[in-house]
Amino acid sequence: MTNAAAALTHSVSVTENSDGRLEVFGLGTDRALWHVWQEKPHSGPWSSWASLGGVLTSSPSSVDNSEGRLEVFARGTDNSLWHIWQDRPHAGPWSGWASLGGAITSDPAAIANSDGRLEVFARGTDNALWHIWQEKPHAGPWSGWASLGGEITGDPEVFINSDGRLEVFARGSDNALWHIWQEEPHAGPWSSWASLGGAITSDPAVVASSDGRLEVFARGTDNALWHIWQEKPHAAPWSRWASLGGSITSDPVAFDNSDGRLEVFARGTDNALWHIWQKKPHSGPWSGWASLGGVLLSDPLAA
Template identity: 40%
Template sequence: MATLDIHDLTASLTEAKARWSPRITPQSLLGDEGKKALLGVIFSPADVALREAGPQAAAPPPAGAFSPEVDWRNKNGNHVTPVEDQKYCGSCVSFACTGVVESMASIELGQLFDLSEADSHFNSNHGPSCAGWNSDACMAQLQARGQVTDAALTYMSAFDNPPVIDPATSLWKPYVRPTPNRPASQVTISRHGLIGDINARKTYLDTTGPCAASFDVYDDFYSYSTGVYHHVSGNAVGGHCVEVIGYSESEQCWIAKNSWGAGWGMAGFFKIAYGQCNFDVYAFSTAGGVTVPATHGWSGWESLGGIITSKPSAVSWGANRIDAVARGTDSAVWHRWWDGAAWNGWESLGGDCQSGPAICSWAAGRLDMFVVGTDHQLYHKWFDGGWSGWEALGGMLSSDPTAVSWGPNRIDVFARGMDSAMWHLWWDGSHWGGWESLGGVCDSAPAVASWGANRLDTFVKGTDSQLYHQYWAGAGWSGWEALGGYVGGDLSAVSWGANRIDMFYPGAGFAMMHRWWDGAWSGEENLGGLLSSGTGASSWASGRLDCFVEGTDSAMYHKWYA
């Protein structure tokens, strides 16, 4: 097709008494291939049938069925995100549908998101191609798999730098890019649908929110500047998809957001007359029931009472279950537990403890607890429908023990020996193994976490008050590595999932400090408090942490992350 001459187009519009004005735009200067590259609707069989049936006369709306004017940029605030640019790629469907989801997140939840069109178009079942799509299929994918934020996957990161042309499509060549930790930024819809009736579309736009609309594009549309567009001259180029953000009964038009950048149209927006370009014929696509990632943060401190004389230890054997233990003033172990609704206890579990207790679990309803007795041996008591008596496991220990399970019927216990080295005892389902020395010169009780079968990560305070780490990955123990920082007392460690460790300890000012591993070490984070003991920690779900300490009043205090 020949590029429309702006003077000829202006004359045609004047002759037709058109309600819109043209100008030279970056899009109007493109050649045939460039203009087609900005489109990307593959009409569904249902849309083809609607087009072949032709426009249907709308029934007169009932009085007051919908407002005379709607624009979601100014309807109890602005719920329309900024205009984007799809570049040399037929991804308009994903830009329109993404815009709708962003608007619905603002309307339903009061949150403005910048979501990833690249994740929608290239990482979904559409695949890594700039070829077209249809809005109903796109919305179905957004419901099935969600969509990450643009910060997690920017649009331009899907292409080479500079972009290259895909010989199969003559458009830019995109790629599937990884989006690690999708749940952290994934936004999902719980429903999507189609609206065909004209009055129903207006009612939906008035009462619920924006929609995605497809229409036929003619050559003169690329020169649109302002006003209410209707086709005057030029040939049909292809199908396009945009976000419909409102309508005007006085102007008899739809109001829409395009995806060709803010240099086109009215800063990227346009109006199109009712009945034009099959805009009223193809069904509008809707989305709703937006769900967003939980916002995580720390809560507490809360007092759980009691009078304790050791650092607490805690474990979870299932969702919304926590068991915490500490030594009391009578040198016995005392137990409190959270059952999902309330804290229960304190209950005395007896014993004559030289140390604070350690507790772990390898199955629902199973607890294994360890203390160092006045004879410096390790003692073991377990719950499996009821509490057992105490059994002696030997050793000559000089610190609180710590314990963890990395699988059914497996327990690993660590403590400092009389030689200040770290010593290890384990249960393999049939007998106790060890004790074995793991070396080091420990100035604290050890801490241990496990994030997978046959994986153990141990931590101690060194004589220089720095943090030290040693791990087992199934074949042998690593050496000790220094992690720096300042550790002011006994520490704790816990894992909520694969390749994740969270560690807590008193800092220089006896506040609780936090470090974590998620593929790299982060922290230190100061979580406040005024600690009179080391820390205990547990986790009952990914993204959930529960921490316990002794306060200056000797009560047990709880702080949690959710």
Template identity: 30%
Template sequence: MIWLDNDFTVNLGGFSDQTLNEARELPVGSTLITPPVAVVSGNLVHAFGVGPDHGLYHWVYNSAARFGSRWSPQEMVGINIWSPPAAVLTGSNQIDLFCLGPERGMLHTRWNGSKWSTWEQLGGAFSSLPVVLPSTTGFDIFARGLDFMVYHVTNWKPGGPADWQLLGGGLFGEPVAASAPAAVRLTTATLVFVTGADGGIWYSAFEGKLWRAWISIGPAQHAASVGKDAVTFISEPVPVPHMSGDLSTGGGGTEAGPTTGANPAPSQPPPFSIASGEHVDVFAVGSDNALWQKRLDHDGWHPSGDWSSLGGSFACAPSVVAWAPRPAITTQTPPAHFSLVGPQTDNTIHRWNFDPTPTPLSSVGTWSADDNVSHPTFRLPTRYTFAVENIHIDNIRSPSSDTDLGVATLKIGGWPLRSVNFNFGDLSNGDHIYDWDRLGFIGTVELCEPVLYTYSIVNSNNPGVEQAIVTMTVKGIEDLINDLFKSVMPPPLGSLYGAGLFAWLGDKLLSIAFGGCDGLVAAGSMMYLTGRDVQEQMLHQGSGMPRQFLTSTRTELGDPPTTCQNSNYLVFTSITQT
């Protein structure tokens, strides 16, 4: 297992049955701004990651070394890198690397055991790390485009051209891809999965000639199932294929867990062939931070309704899928034992083990958590808290106090817009400091993803219009984002601060009949065209530990109605590495 600790330094370690083996940290200074990637070749572990200078670095850990450091010296492989690499072991000591370079085009280089080849440009323009499936003749490559659609190239060969195609060709209702794609190959088909902007997971299949139309397998849990908000997905899907000969007998066509949907329809066979004895388990993190699972086999999806919740409190999708050792001597096909290792919201790493042995409660096996082992700490360099820190009022709008309602939104890439509102109550002049979650969010911003955080504060002494204020404000931000995405050129970063956003939201709230001194008193935003811009600002203008960037926006309103005052609000907002 390879991960970043609290200082964003690479660590290498492994879980035994009961404990985490000793962590082997890289030398001080070997910090990364993206999660590390590793491949294993014999006694060697090749680790890769993007440094603060956006260079791509390579280290080798030799478990057989007896003297000195087992880590090799740091080696720079590339410069101006825009994504974590996809590393594929294609020979006994041959590694193919794919990543995004300048202009966010796809790049490739190969390690032959002693040196790296010259970088090749595969073209395109993307907003996610690549996903690569090797074959005996070439590579199938998938990535999310700048338009948040999934693109692919089939059977690309080093040195040859790359003919990028929209997956589905624009004819099959392609989903807007919130997450990076994930792909697996079975005996009869290649499957691609993505979390859509609707919070559900979608997939498409290729059987050798054409890609099938995209199919939604829904959110984790529909709203009708529990009588409250649906549980949508907030991470990329993690598919785990199980090929023939890797499975225990039975299990095909049985439910993988309880179905909470109301009278779910029976599972239907997929619109393509899957060999008997093969299946794919798909995992993803829901908006409740639990891990959810669904299984596809030749009979269809199981459960047929809502997904099965495995619990936990995940900060992101499981980062490692590890197959457990098989028995040395066996008289039957060994069962598909495997483990998921994932970061939790308490900044520790946990492991879950799957045992496919049927039980009275589950015919497909059971999950168990390693609660008695040590849990290493970690940090994700692309995970941030966006929040209002302090509201400093030099002059309220009302004669005695302002009754303020705050609304904040966060939009990251193709992910659904998030919103939160908080009633501050009666405020007078002075400082008003609040916990981050009053008007804040935690979110992961990849290097190629744009991000927009907004806040607005309305003075309203009428509780009857509170919901209308929230609804109209969120709708106004949605309209703003849609206009931004339609623009050929992005707006200047400063155009959404202060007066620009205030005027936009003020127009959206005109339909609300405010009385007296009520109305919008403050608005502001933090906007970045890419997550790399966030990284740069945190690096050069952030301070403290955890690192934080603090900014402020002043909103002054004159020409007040009779009995009202000129208002003056100074709002401090922050981005903190979480």
């Protein structure tokens, strides 16, 4: 691997710096964390790839601290959660790697609470969902690991509701979509696990419509893209599952466009990148599937 072009082995994570520049993180063939960044906000040119070291075994999860510093989390060879962070907002130098302990068996999912504290979720060796969090915004100390129970079979996906409460989604041992949520913003207690039904064969992708309702996408047993959504912002009830068709071979990735329309990307049976989009913000109808070409060896990712 060289600084000019990194060879990546897992899905990447993309986060926007506080000055508006995008930064991309990925696991290299040497199992180190590599990153590349825009040198100007909203446009090129891009830097060369640079290594942040480490010896990792999962895709990274990057997040922006409330004070503007990026922080990246990944599983180490000891199955602990490791992290590294910028010492200054949107700039180097970076810290060294530090362990947050635990014994995790999935990619981590990191997010900032509405009060600015980071929180990370991952599946444990018991297949339950575990989490760890900062006790103060953008600083240590960190809590100990705590279990949220459940029995999940994939990587968790976390999103923040429009009222500030975190909600986590994951595929259960019955292949249904399950979720659990904070009952108050940035604090416990947490709800019990609840099933949203379905029969899914991928990790879920979660996004918020421009009106604040969460919407979840996943691949079904027929390899089509299926979705389910809140009928009211940050609250039940949820819709029934509905098919968006297609024939996909990867986890989907959902993205909200600047005009409020949702768009979903996935790898097709031809290994090309395919996408489908809403024709109007936060409502149907949806377009047909369209190919963006290419040859993908991993799941796509939108920022």
